[in-house]
C-alpha cells in the first residue's frame with residue numbers, strides 16, 4: 001500500500017510517500033481501505049518531534065489518527081466487508097492513518113450514515129470529538145449559558161461554535177476579520193477580531209471558554225469568566241502556563257486530551273446526517289501532497305479543515 005511516513009523526526013523534508021506493508025490485524029481489529037484522512041496540527045507537531053512523539057517507539061512512523069473508509073476485512077468483529085466507517089483511533093499511540101489501509105480497533109470506529117459523504121467523514125473525528133468533549137464532558141455546558149471560543153474559525157473551533165449553538169448556548173468567537181462572516185453563518189452571535197480588539201473590552205460573564213489558542217491569549221481571556229466559569233484549554237504546550245494563571249486568578253482551568261469514542265462519534269455523525277453540523281473543508285490534497293497540507297496547517301490560519309484523499313486504485 002502507499003503511505004506517508006517519516007524515518008526520523010524533522011521538518012517537511014522528512015515526509016516520504018512510498019510503498020509500505022499492509023498492517024496486520026490483531027483480535028478486535030478491522031482492516032479498512034481508507035478514503036480520506038484528516039490533517040490536524042498534532043500530526044506535524046509529532047513528525048517534528050513534539051506532540052505525541054513520546055509515544056513513538058519505532059520508525060518508520062506513519063502519521064495520522066483519523067480516517068474514513070470501507071471495511072476490507074472484518075476480522076473477528078461484527079462489522080461487515082463493504083461497510084463505510086470512520087473514526088479517530090489509538091490516540092496518542094501511533095495509528096498510521098496517512099495510508100491506503102489501516103488496522104482499526106472496532107471498538108473505536110463508527111458506521112457512517114448514508115447521508116454523510118466519505119471524504120468529509122475523514123476530516124471530522126478528531127476535531128468534532130475534541131469540541132464535544134471540551135464543551136460537554138469537561139465544560140458541562142448547559143442551555144442558555146454564554147460560551148467564548150478562542151480560535152473559532154479553525155478545525156476544532158468551527159465545530160465547537162456549531163455544537164454549542166445546537167446545545168442552546170450563546171456563542172462569541174474570536175477570529176481574523178475576514179472570517180467573521182463565516183462564523184456568523186455557523187451561528188456565532190458575536191465575533192471579536194483578535195488583531196485589533198481586546199477580548200475583555202467586548203465580553204464578560206462567560207460561563208465557558210473553549211481555548212484553541214493557548215498561552216497569553218487564554219490568560220488574557222480569564223477575567224471574562226464568571227466566578228463559577230471554566231476554561232478548557234486545548235494546546236498541550238501551554239497548558240501549565242494557563243493552569244498557573246488560572247490558579248492565581250481563582251479561575252477553573254480544565255485541560256483535555258481528546259479520547260477515541262465510537263459512541264460520541266455516532267451521535268456526531270447523526271447531527272451531520274441531519275444537517276445540524278457541517279464540516280467546512282478548506283482544501284483536499286492527494287496523499288502524496290501531505291507536505292503541502294502540513295505547510296498550510298503550520299501557517300496557523302486554516303479556516304475549517306484540511307483533508308488528504310487516497311488513491312483508490314490498489
Ligand SMILES: NC(=O)c1ccc[n+]([C@@H]2O[C@H](COP(=O)([O-])OP(=O)(O)OC[C@H]3O[C@@H](n4cnc5c(N)ncnc54)[C@H](OP(=O)(O)O)[C@@H]3O)[C@@H](O)[C@H]2O)c1
Pocket residue numbers: 040041042126127130150151152153154155156157174175176177179194212213217233234235236256257258297300301302303304
Ligand atoms: N488537547 C487535545 O486533545 C487537542 C485536540 C485537538 C486540537 N488540539 C490543539 O488545539 C489547537 C487548535 O486546533 P485546530 O485543529 O482547531 O487548529 P487549526 O485549525 O490549525 O486553527 C487555525 C485557526 O486558528 C485561528 N487563530 C490563529 N491565531 C489565533 C488567535 N490568536 N486568536 C484567535 N484565533 C486564532 C485562525 O484564525 P484566523 O485565520 O481567523 O486568524 C485559524 O482559523 C492546536 O494547538 C491543536 O494542536 C488539542
